[in-house]
Amino acid sequence: MMTNQKTDNKKEKLWGIRVPLSKDFDKEVWQSVIEDAASIGMNAIVLWTGNGVRYESHPEIAREDAVSPEWIREQVKICREKGIALYPELNLSATHDEWLGEYARMLSTSIYYKVVKDLIEEVYALFDSPAYIHLGMDEEDYKHQKNRDFVAFRQGALYMKDLRYMVDCCKALGATPWIWACPLFDMTEAFVEEFKPDEIVLSPWYYNAFRREHYTPIESRQEYVTYYNEGDYAKMNIRFVEEDPFLVNVRAKALPLMEKGYRYIPCASVFNRCDWNTVDLMEYFRDNGIDKQILGYITAPWIALKKEERSLTYLEESFRFFREAKREIYGE
Numbered sequence: 001m002m003t004n005q006k007t008d009n010k011k012e013k014l015w016g017i018r019v020p021l022s023k024d025f026d027k028e029v030w031q032s033v034i035e036d037a038a039s040i041g042m043n044a045i046v047l048w049t050g051n052g053v054r055y056e057s058h059p060e061i062a063r064e065d066a067v068s069p070e071w072i073r074e075q076v077k078i079c080r081e082k083g084i085a086l087y088p089e090l091n092l093s094a095t096h097d098e099w100l101g102e103y104a105r106m107l108s109t110s111i112y113y114k115v116v117k118d119l120i121e122e123v124y125a126l127f128d129s130p131a132y133i134h135l136g137m138d139e140e141d142y143k144h145q146k147n148r149d150f151v152a153f154r155q156g157a158l159y160m161k162d163l164r165y166m167v168d169c170c171k172a173l174g175a176t177p178w179i180w181a182c183p184l185f186d187m188t189e190a191f192v193e194e195f196k197p198d199e200i201v202l203s204p205w206y207y208n209a210f211r212r213e214h215y216t217p218i219e220s221r222q223e224y225v226t227y228y229n230e231g232d233y234a235k236m237n238i239r240f241v242e243e244d245p246f247l248v249n250v251r252a253k254a255l256p257l258m259e260k261g262y263r264y265i266p267c268a269s270v271f272n273r274c275d276w277n278t279v280d281l282m283e284y285f286r287d288n289g290i291d292k293q294i295l296g297y298i299t300a301p302w303i304a305l306k307k308e309e310r311s312l313t314y315l316e317e318s319f320r321f322f323r324e325a326k327r328e329i330y331g332e
Contacts, residue, residue: 014265014296015326016044017318018089018134021052022304023063029305030075033315038082040323041332045079046134046298048089049123050099057118061101072126087178088123091136092116092166094153095144107152108162120169132201133170137163138180159183160194167200176201184262185253197261201295204254204264207272208242210284214276215240221273241272255288263293268325270317271302279325286329297322 017037019030037045053072054062079086091097097104106112120133140159145151154162163183170177181202184191209215217240218224228238238244258264266285268278278299285294299322301314326332 013294013330014044014085014298015042015322016046016087016296016298017042017322018046018048018267018298018300019305020048021050021067022048023052023065024304024306025052025065025067026306029307029311029315033305034075034079034082034084036315036319037084040319041326042322043083044085044087044296044298046087046089047075048091048134050091051101052099053123053126055119055122057122058115061099061103069126073128076126076128085130086127087130087132087134088127089134089136090119090123091134091138093137093140095139095141096136105150105152107154108158113165116166117169120166121173124170124173124175129173130175132178133173133175134178135163135166135170136180137166138182138205140182141186155187156190159187160190164194167195171199178203178265180205180267181250181254181264184257185249188253188257192257192260197263201263201265203267203298204250205267205269205300206247206250206281207269207277208247208274209276210251210280211276212242214274214280215242216272216274217241241274254285258290258293261293263295264289265296265298266294268297268299268322269302270314270321271300275321278321279328282325282329297326 017033019033033045049072051061051063052066054066054068056069076086091099094104094107100115103112103115124130124133140153141155142151142153145153163179167177177199178201181204184202185204216224218228218238224241227233228236228241228244236243236245241247254264264285266281268281270277282297285297299318301318303311303314305311
């Protein structure tokens with residue numbers, strides 16, 4: 001177990017929420033997100049832009065309901081007035097890049113590299129020189145694409161080459177690249193060899209409990225019973241959701257890799273319907289991690305911003321659990 005290196009300068013941490021500029025984006029719900037974030041002391045919002053913006057560099061990828069560049073600039077100002085930094089996310093993982101249109105099928109080509117550079121440079125300008133640009137890069141593997149008609153993903157040296165290109169595009173602008181922690185945890189040796197700890201910020205994402213007394217029995221929900229009794233899972237005799245190999249992998253690697261110097265912004269979520277997730281996650285990293293390398297925390301409800309019961313419920317829970325955890329674990 002690592003020694004917790006506490007600091008009195010807690011206000012410097014990033015406290016935020018990640019939401020998407022998705023199809024049927026409701027601007028009133030978006031405004032409520034800004035207000036709620038400010039009301040609980042959040043100082044950051046990560047906005048997945050995808051094809052929801054009419055980029056000047058590549059208008060061909062925009063959806064019909066895409067917002068204008070001017071709208072983005074106005075939101076940056078509105079958020080800033082409330083003490084919130086608005087950060088862009090361009091998820092460039094080949095599993096989550098449908099928003100790129102035909103360019104999603106041009107991975108690792110000269111055309112692809114140009115489009116990626118153009119978009120990174122444009123969001124940097126639109127978001128008024130943000131400190132971070134989130135590049136996504138999660139779940140790029142066959143497992144997450146096996147049911148698709150068209151499968152395309154990078155691995156090994158090519159994955160690292162493309163990620164290096166994206167990282168360097170951000171660094172050239174003065175922004176720190178931010179990604180989901182998947183490549184660090186799943187391709188550890190190659191990642192550590194390619195990227196120094198001070199080059200990149202990572203978000204370990206984990207949406208269930210850390211404390212054993214809070215573990216979720218699979219029989220508690222029928223979808224868990226079904227999921228963990230099919231395919232390879234049927235052979236594992238999993239009793240609790242937290243025994244899922246993915247969750248075990250995160251718990252096994254997050255702290256040792258932090259010892260190498262990598263900086264984290266752990267991500268919680270209400271998506272798995274675990275009421276203990278946010279408070280357990282903050283407690284786990286506060287008590288076992290290296291405080292100066294924990295740059296903050298975010299929560300991601302993984303819903304579209306719509307006026308529908310599920311979306312509004314997930315947002316309300318996200319803010320409530322985050323506020324309660326922040327107060328209980330960090331006293332803020």
